[in-house]
Amino acid sequence: MKKNAKIIIVGAGPIGCYTAQLLKHAGYNPLLLEEHAQVGRPVSCAGIVGKGLFEELRLPLSRRSIQNTINGARVSYNGAAFDLHRQTVAYIVDRALFDQELSHKLEIEFNTTLQDIHPIREGYFLKTNNGEYFADLVIGADGPNSRVRKALGFNSDMKLYRGYQYRIKMTPERLDAVEVDYVKPFSLFTWLIPEGNGVARVGTICNNPYQELNRFLEKHKLTGEIIEKNAGAIPIGTCELVKGQAMLVGDAACQVKPITSGGIYYGLKAAEMLVDAVRDNNLAQYQTRWSEEFEQEIRICLLLRNILENMGEDVLKKMFEYVRDNSRLIEKIGDFENHSSVIWSLVSNPRTYPTIGALLMGLARNPRFLFRSLFRLPR
Numbered sequence: 227m228k229k230n231a232k233i234i235i236v237g238a239g240p241i242g243c244y245t246a247q248l249l250k251h252a253g254y255n256p257l258l259l260e261e262h263a264q265v266g267r268p269v270s271c272a273g274i275v276g277k278g279l280f281e282e283l284r285l286p287l288s289r290r291s292i293q294n295t296i297n298g299a300r301v302s303y304n305g306a307a308f309d310l311h312r313q314t315v316a317y318i319v320d321r322a323l324f325d326q327e328l329s330h331k332l333e334i335e336f337n338t339t340l341q342d343i344h345p346i347r348e349g350y351f352l353k354t355n356n357g358e359y360f361a362d363l364v365i366g367a368d369g370p371n372s373r374v375r376k377a378l379g380f381n382s383d384m385k386l387y388r389g390y391q392y393r394i395k396m397t398p399e400r401l402d403a404v405e406v407d408y409v410k411p412f413s414l415f416t417w418l419i420p421e422g423n424g425v426a427r428v429g430t431i432c433n434n435p436y437q438e439l440n441r442f443l444e445k446h447k448l449t450g451e452i453i454e455k456n457a458g459a460i461p462i463g464t465c466e467l468v469k470g471q472a473m474l475v476g477d478a479a480c481q482v483k484p485i486t487s488g489g490i491y492y493g494l495k496a497a498e499m500l501v502d503a504v505r506d507n508n509l510a511q512y513q514t515r516w517s518e519e520f521e522q523e524i525r526i527c528l529l530l531r532n533i534l535e536n537m538g539e540d541v542l543k544k545m546f547e548y549v550r551d552n553s554r555l556i557e558k559i560g561d562f563e564n565h566s567s568v569i570w571s572l573v574s575n576p577r578t579y580p581t582i583g584a585l586l587m588g589l590a591r592n593p594r595f596l597f598r599s600l601f602r603l604p605r
């Protein structure tokens with residue numbers, strides 16, 4: 227069986243669905259291929275999104291998935307801790323429902339796994355377990371392990387991290403704040419997120435997620451019933467976005483915040499740029515606009531992440547204590563979606579110089595790593 231579509235989107239996750247909705251609004255009729263039997267499941271997400279997500283997008287998002295409102299965080303590392311407060315800084319969403327709301331009235335072929343894709347004279351040939359497809363234009367929204375990215379050879383320097391999460395029956399001390407316990411500031415961490423309904427999400431992104439999660443549960447004496455387990459990969463790095471008549475978006479394109487690993491906001495914003503480029507018949511414009519808007523931010527955060535991941539505990543402790551001492555500044559200028567503004571304010575404060583000095587000393591002891599870090603410097 228051979229099917230033709232002008233535009234095929236591989237992956238009906240939130241970013242693929244939002245891209246499809248935008249394309250429909252622009253007069254196109256995209257077809258989505260989704261390997262699972264439904265949208266939204268299995269879940270692999272902590273479901274925390276900045277409140278701006280529901281205000282800043284071109285197509286208003288349904289608010290039905292919002293379960294809880296967050297007013298701050300308790301942040302800890304190695305015995306030191308501080309609190310951040312900001313009214314309605316974020317929402318906790320039911321991720322399955324969030325995705326399902328985005329998928330209304332879309333044409334989706336379920337149980338259809340892309341197995342291979344290659345360019346043909348006018349467009350692309352897609353081989354799936356459910357038949358063959360032809361498309362003039364292909365959008366890979368197929369997540370961190372994107373088959374489109376791999377098969378079409380998009381350049382990328384991404385590294386995949388592992389995330390693991392339990393939903394546990396319990397009522398946390400604070401229902402309006404999340405807990406973030408750093409395994410390594412400011413990249414690898416464990417979280418406790420109140421859903422607000424007698425359930426908390428306890429999860430981690432780190433090198434040994436299963437062991438780390440159990441360590442966290444034991445340390446905090448969390449003994450409630452585990453009602454769901456979620457796992458997934460987080461792509462951190464950068465990626466080429468356009469190749470011929472194919473494009474990547476969302477996790478497939480590594481559009482993830484390097485410090486917090488959140489990908490929903492970046493992916494949805496990128497979808498808007500992608501669809502503008504399709505509408506303007508100028509696909510290269512997608513790469514240019516993405517770079518103009520987000521590349522600097524991502525590269526600064528990647529540089530910081532790369533440096534901190536390679537630092538010893540003594541430097542990290544100093545760094546964390548410095549951030550703790552400046553927590554009021556973070557409260558004032560910190561932005562849920564933009565982290566480089568905080569990094570710049572801290573770096574431009576003379577009181578940081580001893581901490582930066584310690585970091586540089588650590589770097590100087592490792593010249594190969596220093597070279598790699600500088601290579602990632604923002605353009």
Ligand SMILES: Cc1cc2nc3c(=O)[nH]c(=O)nc-3n(C[C@H](O)[C@H](O)[C@H](O)COP(=O)(O)OP(=O)(O)OC[C@H]3O[C@@H](n4cnc5c(N)ncnc54)[C@H](O)[C@@H]3O)c2cc1C
Binds near residue numbers: 238239242369460478
């Ligand atoms: C543990 C964990 C916690 C997270 N917490 C947060 C958070 O709190 N906030 C936040 O903003 N982000 C978070 N993220 C990241 C967020 O989940 C992703 O950025 C987001 O899901 C990206 O959406 P997407 O549509 O690009 O990819 P996905 O959600 O991965 O969707 C891709 C879709 O493509 C389908 N697919 C894949 N391969 C194929 C194929 N070959 N053929 C057909 N279909 C295919 C999949 O089934 C899926 O439906 C977290 C991630 C993890 C792992």
